Amino acid sequence: MTVYGVGLGPGQADLITVRGKRVLETVDTVYSPGRLSRSVVREYVPESKLGDLDFPMTRDPDKLRAAWREAGRAVADGAAEDDVAFVTLGDPNVYSTFGHLRRTLDTFHPAVDVEVVPGVSAVTAFATALGVEIEAGTGLSLREAADGAAPTGPERMILFKVTDAVATDEKLTAAGYDVRYGRRLFMEQGETVVTSDPTEVAERDYYTLAYAEKHGLDRDLATADFDAETERSA
Ligand SMILES: C[S@@+](CC[C@H](N)C(=O)[O-])C[C@H]1O[C@@H](n2cnc3c(N)ncnc32)[C@H](O)[C@@H]1O
Structure with a gap:
């Protein structure tokens, strides 16, 4: 069996x-x-x-x-x-x-x-919930950030177990990251929160993750040129 x-x-x-x-x-x-x-x-x-x-x-x-x-x-x-x-x-x-x-x-x-x-993981569900696109050709790292921890290094990270968002945010911001938070994403149990303001998720809740991206990343995408095209034809 x-x-x-x-x-x-x-x-x-x-x-x-x-x-x-x-x-x-x-x-x-x-x-x-x-x-x-x-x-x-x-x-x-x-x-x-x-x-x-x-x-x-x-x-x-x-x-x-x-x-x-x-x-x-x-x-x-x-x-x-x-x-x-x-x-x-x-x-x-x-x-x-x-x-x-x-x-x-x-x-x-x-x-x-x-x-x-296999199941739909927070690793992928977060992108839809937070309105993030991990573009082809870019990297994405998984880390844990419990109790105010703030791992740094990769250009883009998903941080799991964010239990002290305010402390984590302070350190990540100082290290040059833009950070978004997601709590109870695609969950029926409890309130879903998506925010860039860590004080909105300050209360400890295990089902909280963060997406951190180095500020000012270059996006080398063919379709990004649509902007230039529409400006030229305007
Ligand atoms: C032990 S991991 C389990 C991950 C799970 N096996 C998966 O594939 O999504 C638990 C952490 O995942 C994140 N997480 C899992 N589900 C979540 C959800 N629906 N909303 C927000 N964060 C979630 C939280 O950071 C939580 O602390």
């Missing part, structure tokens, strides 16, 4: 993939690591199909390993009988708890088949 890692997308229930929905509807048990992912899953499966796993709020590596061994055992036991799914918001392979589960299964339950159903 198979353990499916299913990406739910950013939060709105209709942003799950057709394949993800089909898997949720056909497996015997669906495990979810949090309240938010659970509320998306509940759009597709009855409460009785939800599996129970305990995820401790700790960074202690020993406690984490113990919790994942326990979770891995429960999921592997479930998969001995039938197909099961473990869901994550966004994509299962992007900054996700699913990685812990897969490593645990690979090590302690190598006979279990694991299959991933």
Whole structure:
């Protein structure tokens, strides 16, 4: 039997993939690591199909390993009988708890088949929500910026886990970046905020990201010449 890692997308229930929905509807048990992912899953499966796993709020590596061994055992036991799914918001392979589960299964339950159903990640959904275009030929880096951190270097960055937007903004602005923030993008749970003003997202909320771009970047695009063309013909 198979353990499916299913990406739910950013939060709105209709942003799950057709394949993800089909898997949720056909497996015997669906495990979810949090309240938010659970509320998306509940759009597709009855409460009785939800599996129970305990995820401790700790960074202690020993406690984490113990919790994942326990979770891995429960999921592997479930998969001995039938197909099961473990869901994550966004994509299962992007900054996700699913990685812990897969490593645990690979090590302690190598006979279990694991299959991933990708999901719409915040990595791509942010662009639409924030009105950003990552043009062909340009780079985009992923970073984390928890607790006021402000990584610098790349010309364009997505920053995850922005929990102190005001402190992060101060440092990024000083380093020459223009920054936009997105909170609870494409989510039904909670208020969506898109802003360049960090004070609007000052209150700590885990589901906040930022897009930072070096001020005054050159955009070398064929279609940028439309401006010059229309000016000439005016
Ligand atoms: C542990 S990562 C999970 C990423 C997820 N697996 C994905 O592919 O989108 C969580 C971080 O992603 C960002 N994030 C995820 N979904 C988001 C959303 N709908 N709106 C804003 N930020 C989001 C936040 O910065 C949050 O702290």
